[in-house]
Amino acid sequence: MLMRDLKKIIRELEEKILAALNKAQTEKEVEQVRLDYLTRQGPVAQLMNRLKTMEAKDKKVFGPLLNDLRQKTSETFEQRLLQVKETERIALQKKKTLFDVTAYKPKTLYGSLHPYSYVIEKIENVFISMGYAIVDSQEIEDEFTNFEALNIPADHPARDMQDTLWLDLPDRLMRTHTSNAQIRHMQQHKPPLAILSSGRCYRYEATDATHDYTFMQTECLMVAENISMANLIAAIKAFLEALFEKKDIKMRVRPSYFPFVEPGIEADMQCIFCTKGCSVCKGTRWIEIGGAGLVHPNVLKACKIDPEKYNGFAFGFGLTRLTMLKYGINDIRVLNSGNLDFLRQF
Ligand code: FA5
Numbered sequence: 071m072l073m074r075d076l077k078k079i080i081r082e083l084e085e086k087i088l089a090a091l092n093k094a095q096t097e098k099e100v101e102q103v104r105l106d107y108l109t110r111q112g113p114v115a116q117l118m119n120r121l122k123t124m125e126a127k128d129k130k131v132f133g134p135l136l137n138d139l140r141q142k143t144s145e146t147f148e149q150r151l152l153q154v155k156e157t158e159r160i161a162l163q164k165k166k167t168l169f170d171v172t173a174y175k176p177k178t179l180y181g182s183l184h185p186y187s188y189v190i191e192k193i194e195n196v197f198i199s200m201g202y203a204i205v206d207s208q209e210i211e212d213e214f215t216n217f218e219a220l221n222i223p224a225d226h227p228a229r230d231m232q233d234t235l236w237l238d239l240p241d242r243l244m245r246t247h248t249s250n251a252q253i254r255h256m257q258q259h260k261p262p263l264a265i266l267s268s269g270r271c272y273r274y275e276a277t278d279a280t281h282d283y284t285f286m287q288t289e290c291l292m293v294a295e296n297i298s299m300a301n302l303i304a305a306i307k308a309f310l311e312a313l314f315e316k317k318d319i320k321m322r323v324r325p326s327y328f329p330f331v332e333p334g335i336e337a338d339m340q341c342i343f344c345t346k347g348c349s350v351c352k353g354t355r356w357i358e359i360g361g362a363g364l365v366h367p368n369v370l371k372a373c374k375i376d377p378e379k380y381n382g383f384a385f386g387f388g389l390t391r392l393t394m395l396k397y398g399i400n401d402i403r404v405l406n407s408g409n410l411d412f413l414r415q416f
Contacts, residue, residue, distance in 0.1 A: 331363025
């Protein structure tokens with residue numbers, strides 16, 4: 071190759087590299103120019119290598135030319151790299167500050183309340199408006215609070231009415247009913263008192279469409295002076311009207327036995343789903359809702375409340391059963407299943 075041509079090659083190569091760098095708009099494109107021209111095997115390095123084999127006089131001419139080429143292209147490369155980096159940074163910054171949060175709408179998964187939550191809220195609101203306190207009680211309970219204080223001593227046959235899940239701990243069981251809330255509250259507060267307490271209960275029972283080993287109850291207790299069955303029935307009515315959002319729900323009471331109340335009753339409400347008898351009321355027109363009665367003097371005594379001065383009423387309803395009635399749920403097991411298709415309906 072003639073030395074004249076080499077000068078031309080150097081000039082053209084420089085123009086090519088500078089044009090390519092000028093054209094590159096991103097860091098990646100600038101890097102590509104480096105890979106194409108400026109590596110150890112690239113055209114600039116190859117020309118530099120040729121210097122070694124040149125005669126001294128040619129070296130004198132081409133040495134400075136090639137050094138210029140190398141210096142100019144690598145400096146331009148560095149500058150261009152800084153420029154595009156800065157441009158990219160500004161563009162990103164701009165994009166961030168112009169980010170419209172309302173324009174981006176990710177797929178949203180909405181949760182919903184469990185039917186128990188709706189039911190509890192409804193009932194509690196009504197009882198709060200009547201001056202009741204809403205209280206929580208514990209699910210892991212001792213034998214005294216779940217049974218003995220409620221007038222159910224160890225050898226009492228009524229213990230068999232509620233099959234108990236005993237824990238592998240001394241004197242600890244899963245509460246079989248929410249009536250423990252009565253005891254816990256009366257131990258801490260003196261009459262007059264009025265509470266509503268809802269929560270989970272546990273029984274060692276086989277499950278079917280209407281029985282589960284975990285279910286919900288609502289407990290109501292009022293203790294004051296001169297409390298009567300009329301007060302109890304008024305409270306039950308308020309409860310049912312709140313739950314079913316219906317006025318004038320008819321109800322009836324039947325004598326029943328629970329060791330912690332005397333007299334004890336079972337409350338039924340007139341079927342709100344039919345006028346002549348249906349599958350819900352099993353053709354009887356009456357739906358059983360739970361137990362109630364006037365608080366037994368022994369229960370008051372166990373909580374150090376004078377039964378000569380005070381008396382009270384209590385009721386304990388199967389909230390699970392009432393929730394099923396309200397929403398037309400025909401299998402209890404779905405309530406604790408976590409089944410999303412079921413839950414999304416609420
Ligand atoms: C009681 O648990 C009493 N503590 C209720 C009470 C309170 C009476 C205050 C008097 C005064 P019982 O065992 O009958 O009573 O249960 C009450 C309600 O809980 C039942 O009517 C039923 O609706 C519900 N229940 C009981 N066992 C289950 C179960 N395994 N699955 C679903 N619901 C149940």
